[in-house]
Amino acid sequence: MLKKVSEKVIYFVFTLFLFVLLWKAMGVFWNAFVPWNLTTDLIGLFVVAPLLIILAFVLSGLSFKVIRGC
Numbered sequence: 001m002l003k004k005v006s007e008k009v010i011y012f013v014f015t016l017f018l019f020v021l022l023w024k025a026m027g028v029f030w031n032a033f034v035p036w037n038l039t040t041d042l043i044g045l046f047v048v049a050p051l052l053i054i055l056a057f058v059l060s061g062l063s064f065k066v067i068r069g070c
Contacts (some may be wrong), residue, residue: 011060019056026052 026048034040 011064014063015056015060018059019053022052022056023049 026044030044030048034044
């Protein structure tokens with residue numbers, strides 16, 4: 001039971017770490033290539049941010065599969 005909970009906590013911390021890295025990288029590219037206005041900021045918030053969350057969970061899951069040797 002405790003092992004399962006600790007695995008989930010590590011998984012979510014790793015996912016949060018990946019999301020922060022992806023968010024910072026997206027911010028660099030977003031500021032370089034996308035003009036600043038309300039529409040593009042809303043697109044970033046409602047389209048790009050959920051995609052980054054999904055990508056962080058997928059990358060985290062794949063990383064744990066590789067670590068476990070599955």
